[in-house]
Amino acid sequence: MTSTSTAPLDGVRVIDCTQMLSGPFATQLLADLGADIVKIERPNRGDITRSVGPNVGDSEITAYFASLNRGKRSVELDLSTADGAAALEALVETADVLVENYRPGTMAKWGLGYDDLRTVREDLVYCSISGFLEGPYRDLPAFDMVAQALSGSMSITGEADGSPARPGIPIGDICAGMYAVIGITTALYDGAGQYIDVPMFEGLVSWLTERAGRTFVTDEPYPRQGTVHPTLAPYRTFETADGWFAVAIGSDGTWQSLCDALERPDLAADDRFETNNERVAHREALTAELVPAFERRTNDEWFDLFRDYGIPGAPVKDTREVFEDEHLRASGVLSDLEIDGVELPFPVCPIAFSGSTTQSGHEPPRLGEHTVPVLSESLPDETVAAILERRE
Template sequence: MTSDPLSTPAGTPTENAPLEGVRVLDCTQMLSGPFATQLLADMGADVVKIERPDRGDITRSVGPEIGDSGLTAYFTSLNRGKRSVELNLASEEGAAALERLAETADVLVENYRPGTMAKWGLDYDDLREVTDELVYCSISGFLEGPYRDMPAFDMVVQALGGSMSITGQADGPPARPGIPIGDICAGMYAVIGITTALYNDESQYIDVPMFEGLVSWLTERAGRTFVTEEPYPRRGTVHPSLAPYRTVETADGWFAVAIGSDDTWTAFCEAIDRPELATDDRYAANNDRVEHRESLTAALEPIFEQRTNDEWFELFRERGLPGAPVQDTVEVFEDEHLRASGTLDELTIDGVDLPFPTCPIEFTGKTTRSGHEPPRLGEHTEPVLSAVLSDEALASVLGR
């Protein structure tokens, strides 16, 4: 790990953080790469974000803007606590500056289309000529194969990777999950690969694909497909092998019920004051309930319509039953448990409260970072580059 760190932002609480002393060059944009480097920053790494002059990360221009701050919600959600350096990597001066920065770094992450960094003379083999201690991570759409050079966006890998085909109502079209899981999956695998390489304390090239990563998330869905030789069914919130395991409408919203065993089913029937359902031959065992799913749903729907989400949640918690109200993205950040867990970064920009979640992993005796704003474009260009470039080289990069 870097023993002579460049000066870090004032007030950065990296002391006793899991990745304290690790420096990361973040040559990424959009979502997959910035999500990975945001996790690394949350765990204490010093992340230097390399951005295109004048334009920066694409998400700097993807609204909505936060008040009149000039910062967008998209960019802020993925780049807190990083430092921004403007460099034109396609230029000779910019590429040379990145080489000097690589000499001071432990990790470089990039998510350009395959071959882009090589075109600029900045791929893993190029940088190994200036440092043999760098962990170099590329986040790509696909590993080597027919799709390798295809442009990869979350929508594309979700369509190809199977997740879209199993999302949506049974009688409706395929749907894209509301969370960009293709991007996030790749970002998480990138962090796993990077921290593994750092643990092994050796230079590594890591290629992390969105498509193959998302296919690996099929897990049980893939297993069922192999056994039945049929596509995994699209059923909305209904589980194909468990019942009742779905959302039901209440007096004021939707409630998720997740009954995973016959014992839990019996306890559930007692809690809703319908013990006779537990002994009904149609519903006594899970396989029976799956077979008679429609009549079971018809029996439960009028029961749940009699109470509110809060009333059902209180009952389920009292009885130790698995179930919860479906919360929207406003309600979840007001959730009492989330607030009490200490995982929110209580950030305020231009009068707008932004309680972004930080890395939720708890480490014994370690702390993670919080309370940091995203950088303005090029905010740290001069102080960061002045530590590795001569006055003449710095003036050339800055166009002076």
Template sequence: MPAALADLLVLDLSRVLAGPYATMVLADLGARVIKVEQPGLGDETRQWGPPFAENGLSAYFIAVNRNKQSIAVNLKHPDGQAIVRALARRADVLIENFLPGTLARMGLGYDDLRVLNPGLIYCSITGYGQSGPDALRPGYDTVIQAEGGLMSITGEPDGPPLKTGVAVADITTGLYAAASILAALHYRAQSGVGQYIDIALFDVQLSWLANVASAYLVSDQPPRRYGNGHATIVPYQPFAAADGYLMIAVGNDQQFARFCAALAHPEWVADERFATNPARVAHRAILVPLIAEVIAREPVAVWLERLRAAEVPCGPVNDIPTALHSPQAQARAMVQRIDGVRMVAPAPKLSETPATIRSAPPALGVDTEAILREMGYEPDQISALRAAGVVG
């Protein structure tokens, strides 16, 4: 089947997570992605382990670098810069995550490359953007979670602020970058003009505070931590069953009535303290212990059967192995093995142009020679570049 982005060439100068996640999304949809890495070292996540796969690649690197080619180029060398400029002439998209001004000092900034390729989409991912008092600070996911307010609303009410279990600021920044690149490509298709995209982890973190940020802007009341509970919906949290944890998400009063019936406590529906969601929120300290006492009497499987029969949203609290090997994950083919490496599959399912895994993440510089030959370099030139430490 055809790939939606098969006609696109993406030059990936990013490292670690946000940028590589964005380019992986584009690669899964068919774009050709050339990952530019430092000779001898490469993307630092290549060494972030254990665990490591049998081919020596770290699990971290594997997570976001499939469907890519790797060329090792020394960006500090003039000849290396010339290689990148030549690639940028042909590229549709360039994505990078250096500190602001770094690539410009190498003659590889947007203003430099747009002269060579007016249609280039140039996306810069940084911690704090290209402007503002923090622009020159490096961006790290957990620091962004802290400064962007996420940690202040994560954790138990009487406990310390906590980070999330996955680098969500990085991942969502990668998604924003991919969406912005596609928007810029759509505009270019109409206008013929490329553009510059400035994506900041801090901005992204603030943007997806969503209803929590909105609640503060409406009320001027600082949001607080509710542990696994919900600030404005009750009951909406996990409960301990006899043999594990069960997540219950009662989203409206009709569901609450069915929930009470399933728990054999229909009288709760008529109790004015619990009859509406605002009332339940106001009296959560009374209602939640009542629910917890009932849920603790039976195992998870019993409650899943009863609550699902009552059309009450619920689910078991799975660990990662259980989630990845669940019947639903298998039915959706969400774990795939390519070139001997197991990976989580692309999430979107497109009917005509499906996202696919075509190749495992590349070894460092494995495609250097082939790409240089494609660009017109002769074998003796490539050998000279290797000897000079320009490429690896």
């Protein structure tokens, strides 16, 4: 896999037998890093997200599908049929990686499990993304909501006096997708080929990190506190004159800077707020002092002031505002993708390499757009014609 390109994974071919979010997110990252992604889709239906609106302009591409499948090549194959399975085997002969996220055992039932395909390509890296590793939950339906509920992450999300909340981002799916990329690139580096099983549930549990550590030490569940930090203060959002502003005071020095910015030397001199432990112990009194102060200025005014004083803090931006952010646009991670007159500046893989570059955004494929050219690389013309005839 010697490369003449600056893309880190140029020359790597990935067979993508995934749909929805976790698998396509993983293969989208691999595409951004330069891999050739051949996406296998069910004839006439394709990835489930092709039918999850809204559509981009008047095109047949949905926003959901476009967000996860840019730059891939789409091939329609029914893997449950003998000719579909045989075609996939032919594609695997020239592939380095296969990624799938069907329910455990499905690919093996079709004769396309790891043990089957490594006889075709001995050094194949075969990655399965599932809900759970081997254990009592192995065969549970793997949805992001289920993984979040079981993993503890949902229990610590939401307001203290409210119900558990699902984070706004599908972190179970994304967590599994990122671990899949780590596993795949590690296995490619090893070079021998192997099977990788990547779970959503165990992955999310590993993300508990400090939350787990606090639980082990106190033998108490980590508290649900909204944006408030249980051991730092002030560390939360405050309502401003035109929105919400996140404040992250992690040391007594930055607390002093905040008091200077607020022009409140009385707060800095108050014994109740002198140290972080004291501020945590007197959190309610501290909040009562700060709430009216933050209401007097706008988000932009606070952001300018915080940067002038070197204080950690930022306005809470919505998903429209963030793509207008001056820093994000200057960082060079946004693509110039446009479909049917709609701009879709999705970020490419946001890793800055000193000697490599990630790929720019490409259009997502139409269903089956690359079936003939891709299959023709590995199969006789008459076999390709027969597959297309049965597909119809």
